[in-house]
Amino acid sequence: MLERVTLRKILFIANQYHPNFVGGAEISVQxxxxxxxxxxxxxxxxxxxxxxxxSVDSVNxxxxxxxxxxxxxxxxxxxxxxxxxxxxxxxxxSNARMARQLGRILDFEQPDWVSAHNLAGFSVAVWQEVKxxxxxxSHMLHDxxxxxxxxxxxxxNRNCERQCASCKAMxxxxxAMSKQVDLAIGISHHVLQTHVENGYFPxxxxxxxxxxxxxxxxxxAQLPHSTSGPLRVGYMGRLEQSxxxxxxxxxxxxxxxxxWTLRLAGRPADPAYGAELAARYARPDIEFCGHxxxxxxxxxxxxxxVPSNWHEPLGMVVVESLGFGIPVIGARSGGIPEIxxxxxxxxxxxxxxxxxxxxxxxxxxxxxxxxxxxxxxALKRRQHFLPARQAADFLRAIGTTLAQKDVRTAGxxx
Numbered sequence: 522m523l524e525r526v527t528l529r530k531i532l533f534i535a536n537q538y539h540p541n542f543v544g545g546a547e548i549s550v551q552x553x554x555x556x557x558x559x560x561x562x563x564x565x566x567x568x569x570x571x572x573x574x575x576s577v578d579s580v581n582x583x584x585x586x587x588x589x590x591x592x593x594x595x596x597x598x599x600x601x602x603x604x605x606x607x608x609x610x611x612x613x614x615s616n617a618r619m620a621r622q623l624g625r626i627l628d629f630e631q632p633d634w635v636s637a638h639n640l641a642g643f644s645v646a647v648w649q650e651v652k653x654x655x656x657x658x659s660h661m662l663h664d665x666x667x668x669x670x671x672x673x674x675x676x677x678n679r680n681c682e683r684q685c686a687s688c689k690a691m692x693x694x695x696x697a698m699s700k701q702v703d704l705a706i707g708i709s710h711h712v713l714q715t716h717v718e719n720g721y722f723p724x725x726x727x728x729x730x731x732x733x734x735x736x737x738x739x740x741x742a743q744l745p746h747s748t749s750g751p752l753r754v755g756y757m758g759r760l761e762q763s764x765x766x767x768x769x770x771x772x773x774x775x776x777x778x779x780x781w782t783l784r785l786a787g788r789p790a791d792p793a794y795g796a797e798l799a800a801r802y803a804r805p806d807i808e809f810c811g812h813x814x815x816x817x818x819x820x821x822x823x824x825x826x827v828p829s830n831w832h833e834p835l836g837m838v839v840v841e842s843l844g845f846g847i848p849v850i851g852a853r854s855g856g857i858p859e860i861x862x863x864x865x866x867x868x869x870x871x872x873x874x875x876x877x878x879x880x881x882x883x884x885x886x887x888x889x890x891x892x893x894x895x896x897x898x899a900l901k902r903r904q905h906f907l908p909a910r911q912a913a914d915f916l917r918a919i920g921t922t923l924a925q926k927d928v929r930t931a932g933x934x935x
Contacts, residue, residue: 636819
């Protein structure tokens with residue numbers, strides 16, 4: 522068994538990288554890359570270009586290749602017609618042109634290991650280029666892209682119990698090609714098991730490694746909180762049905778007036794939906810406040826509610842909240858229970874259950890001390906989600922994989 526593995530260079534593939542952000546996956550990849558770099562690892566990133574042209578730049582000392590998308594359009598570039606999107610996804614099943622682009626970079630950089638992340642726009646064809654050169658390959662699951670062309674396994678305001686016919690057909694090649702992956706990493710046990718149980722990564726070593734976050738403030742325990750006055754409830758995230766925002770709004774609406782306030786920080790994915798919510802729940806104790814900086818937001822609330830209806834692969838807003846010493850009421854969905862635990866710094870309820878969420882909030886109205894009692898546990902729990910732990914788990918998983926498999930990599934010392 523390898524106890525220690527030293528890699529000279531790791532190349533990361535991620536379809537978005539700073540300053541191009543869509544969600545938590547991009548932040549998590551950057552956090553891992555920069556922590557490994559801080560520890561002395563040479564890291565290189567290959568991402569998609571937002572300008573449609575190839576370029577190379579540097580982000581915090583990390584070399585980043587921006588590759589133009591060889592498809593009908595660049596992902597995340599705005600609404601497209603259903604036919605155009607279908608054709609794009611068909612091409613994205615196995616995009617040989619994008620694979621050749623990566624191959625040229627691999628030949629120039631000569632990495633010891635390749636870490637693949639979200640591949641929409643690249644396609645799983647890049648896996649072939651890596652293994653053709655005999656380089657060790659890991660793939661980190663941040664979502665359900667390999668199983669669902671929407672990457673969510675969520676449709677018509679409900680989780681998909683199984684793949685629909687179209688997603689199953691579109692993902693057959695991705696599942697077959699996953700046998701090339703040496704190490705499959707889920708950002709939660711939930712997202713990893715969902716793929717493994719559906720036949721993905723049959724030859725890979727598999728492990729769950731929770732994402733990490735860097736905290737800029739060291740004095741989060743000093744954020745002001747009060748056990749008197751209205752209970753200050755918060756929500757942070759996109760305003761959309763899959764996030765369960767209507768469950769939260771319905772639950773607080775059952776509480777006694779004057780005993781609570783709710784701040785919703787985030788923008789709607791659909792402006793019309795956001796306007797409808799604001800009109801339906803127009804009352805002085807509910808504030809739709811748009812984008813708010815985390816440090817400002819968390820000092821204005823007592824407890825955060827994460828009511829996701831869909832199976833969040835992890836739910837990093839929960840981690841962020843704990844990092845500021847704020848306990849969380851979370852839906853028992855996806856990876857959220859893994860962050861909190863049944864006896865952790867918060868409370869869990871069944872997704873979509875307005876009555877159960879309302880009951881938890883009512884208890885807290887009459888027992889504010891229970892929130893205060895959990896603040897030390899919240900701050901302690903955040904230690905698990907720091908970058909040094911994630912980087913150590915990542916390198917340990919690679920070492921275990923190399924010990925178990927005949928992975929040919931160059932320049933590796935043990």
